[in-house]
Amino acid sequence: MQARLRKFERQDLPDLLRWTSDIEQLGAYVEAEDHNLSDWQERFDKTSLLGPEEWFYLYERADGAKLGYAHFWRCDRYEDHLEFGRVLDKEYRNKGLGLDFLRQIIDLIFESQNCFRVQAITAADNEIVQKQWRQAGITSEGRLRSFMTVRERKLDCAIGSILRSEWQEMKSKVS
Numbered sequence: 008m009q010a011r012l013r014k015f016e017r018q019d020l021p022d023l024l025r026w027t028s029d030i031e032q033l034g035a036y037v038e039a040e041d042h043n044l045s046d047w048q049e050r051f052d053k054t055s056l057l058g059p060e061e062w063f064y065l066y067e068r069a070d071g072a073k074l075g076y077a078h079f080w081r082c083d084r085y086e087d088h089l090e091f092g093r094v095l096d097k098e099y100r101n102k103g104l105g106l107d108f109l110r111q112i113i114d115l116i117f118e119s120q121n122c123f124r125v126q127a128i129t130a131a132d133n134e135i136v137q138k139q140w141r142q143a144g145i146t147s148e149g150r151l152r153s154f155m156t157v158r159e160r161k162l163d164c165a166i167g168s169i170l171r172s173e174w175q176e177m178k179s180k181v182s
Contacts, residue, residue, distance in 0.1 A: 010074055010104065012064040012111050015056050019065055020047045022073050026094045030158075033094060036130040038157045064115065066095070066108055074099045077112045079125075087122040105135070109143045117174050126168040128154065137165055144177050145169045 015023065020121035024047055026032050027040045050056060056063035067073055077078035091112055095104060116125050129136040131150055140147065145167040154164040 009069040010111075011068055011069075012066055012077060012115055015051065015065050016075075017048065017051055017061055020051060022045060022065075023036070023047055023063065023076060026076055026096065032097055034097070036133055036136075036157060036162070037092070037094060038155070051131045061084065062119075064112075066093075066111075072099075074104060075108065077108070077115070079112070079116055079120075082126065084162060086124070087120075087127060088124040089116055089120060089122045090126045090128070091116060106139050106142055109139050113116065113143060113145075113169060114178075117171055123171045124168050125174075126166060128164040128166050130155075130157075131163040131165045133165070137167070143169070144173055146173075 019053060024042060024044050028042060030039055033039055040041050050080060061078065064077045065073060066075045066077060072085045073096065075093060075095040077091060079089050082088050082090035093112060095108060113125060116122065126148075127140070127145065130149065137147065146169065147165060147167045149166060151164045151166055153161040
């Protein structure tokens with residue numbers, strides 16, 4: 008199944024609203040955001056959701072099916088580190104898309120941004136995502152205690168990262 012990341016268009020915003028606010032879409036590890044469509048439209052009109060501090064991309068299949076979205080942002084105001092998150096539509100989970108989606112996000116960030124570190128967090132018990140991290144070259148760096156709140160539950164998080172030099176080495180082995 009061929010899929011790619013692309014820039015959001017204004018007509019995609021209802022899907023982004025659903026993916027960021029619908030608890031069923033978010034799953035057990037992501038907190039819903041309190042936005043409405045006009046909030047997203049206003050943000051889109053100002054930035055096209057492409058910086059300067061955070062970027063959003065739609066994950067789309069070749070036939071136009073919208074599979075989910077990726078989001079990355081500056082997580083350290085003193086260093087050029089970026090952190091990312093992603094939501095795969097519940098209809099497309101467990102179909103072998105997660106690793107490809109993850110690799111495309113990492114490639115997009117390193118190809119489009121001047122950063123030397125890309126990091127991610129997930130709930131410490133989210134073994135599926137941590138396995139995908141390892142397969143994509145993300146190194147586990149440990150556990151952040153009670154780091155995030157999801158539906159009023161404090162969750163420990165795993166944190167992992169990939170450095171630009173590690174990514175470049177992986178890409179050179181594939182070429």
